[in-house]
Amino acid sequence: MDPVELLKEKLLLACKIFQSQKLFDGFGHVTLRAAEDRILSTPKMPPGKVSMRDFIILNMEGEKLEGFGEPNGETPMHISIYRARPEVKCILHYHPDELIAASVVEQGVKVVANCGVFFYQGTPIFDSPSLIVTPALGDDLARVLAGHNSILLRGHGATVVSGDLDELVRLGINLVKNVRIQIMASVLGAPKAHSEAESRSIVELETQGNALRRFLDYYISETVD
Numbered sequence: 150m151d152p153v154e155l156l157k158e159k160l161l162l163a164c165k166i167f168q169s170q171k172l173f174d175g176f177g178h179v180t181l182r183a184a185e186d187r188i189l190s191t192p193k194m195p196p197g198k199v200s201m202r203d204f205i206i207l208n209m210e211g212e213k214l215e216g217f218g219e220p221n222g223e224t225p226m227h228i229s230i231y232r233a234r235p236e237v238k239c240i241l242h243y244h245p246d247e248l249i250a251a252s253v254v255e256q257g258v259k260v261v262a263n264c265g266v267f268f269y270q271g272t273p274i275f276d277s278p279s280l281i282v283t284p285a286l287g288d289d290l291a292r293v294l295a296g297h298n299s300i301l302l303r304g305h306g307a308t309v310v311s312g313d314l315d316e317l318v319r320l321g322i323n324l325v326k327n328v329r330i331q332i333m334a335s336v337l338g339a340p341k342a343h344s345e346a347e348s349r350s351i352v353e354l355e356t357q358g359n360a361l362r363r364f365l366d367y368y369i370s371e372t373v374d
């Protein structure tokens with residue numbers, strides 16, 4: 150199979166998983182670095198509704214090279230992150246209610262559950278509700294993201310990055326799940342967060358053996374065509 154077609158299939162599955170978990174609304178986008186200077190992207194349409202024929206290919210200026218649909222307005226965010234972080238191979242941008250709620254309070258994301266341990270190094274908050282539609286805003290966001298794997302955009306949503314698409318799916322789901330638990334716990338009292346050492350030891354377990362595979366198998370099984 151053509152490698153690009155294979156990447157499209159993987160990206161399609163990721164989109165279906167996020168959609169089945171109700172993490173997408175009509176907006177949001179997922180991109181994948183298909184080659185040094187080629188980005189595979191969902192086009193300007195509800196990302197959970199894409200099919201193979203919808204994906205577009207962009208260059209590193211964010212210009213469309215192949216495909217029918219138009220690039221998303223926030224493509225500059227993806228481009229800036231890919232330029233700043235050579236190890237990043239895929240990016241998710243979405244707007245789950247839980248993450249927007251966490252983005253407007255000072256505490257941001259706290260690691261309160263084992264599903265949140267991947268975020269122990271912190272999730273910075275981009276302190277603006279602006280859509281990231283210019284290279285200057287994209288660069289600003291990439292600077293705040295720095296070396297982290299996630300960032301909240303105040304009153305807007307969140308962006309998650311990874312060097313691996315399977316891992317991106319796990320991070321995208323787990324960020325929301327952790328924050329949902331954080332919000333629930335906050336109603337009961339002040340949540341106790343994991344220490345860095347506690348988080349690290351669980352990350353170690355979760356990155357061994359078939360842990361990621363098992364995680365994905367469950368969510369793949371939950372997708373419906």
Ligand SMILES: [Zn+2]
Nearest residue numbers: 223242305306
């Ligand atoms: Zn957005």
